[in-house]
Amino acid sequence: MSALTENPERVRKLFVNENITSEGIYGLNVTKNGVKTQVVLDDHIPCSDGDPCFSSANGNELWVLLLEKCWAKLHGSYARIIGGQSHLTFRDLTGAPSFEQETSAEDAW
Secondary structure (H helix, E strand, O other), X not given: OHHHHOOHHHHHHHXXXXXXXXXXXXXXXXXXXXXXXXXXEEOOOOEEOOEEOOOOOOOOOHHHHHHHHHHHHHHOOXXXXXXXXXXXHXXXXXXXXXXXXXXXXXXXX
16 A cells, blocks of 8 residues: 555546545446456445554545455455455556565575
8 A cells, every 4th residue: 555655646546536425435446357347335444442453544544444445345355355465456456567576585684
């Protein structure tokens, strides 16, 4: 997610409409396995003791929680995205090519 924040326009393009709706319904334009698709979400975020169960936003940023919910919906549940690989998330959400960076033992030192 932090990589996306470096280009706010990229985040804006993911949302069908930038406005918060009174109905709490949002549309996101994402790519899954190279196929562009639109995902419709509500703004019900899983919480425990008043805090989001999974990711957290910096302040009152709803877009972070909605993007995570969108990705979970694409994969069938939040449980299926735990420990996901960031390059796959970036590819699915943006449609941009993304690759896992290989790290050798030498690079780690």
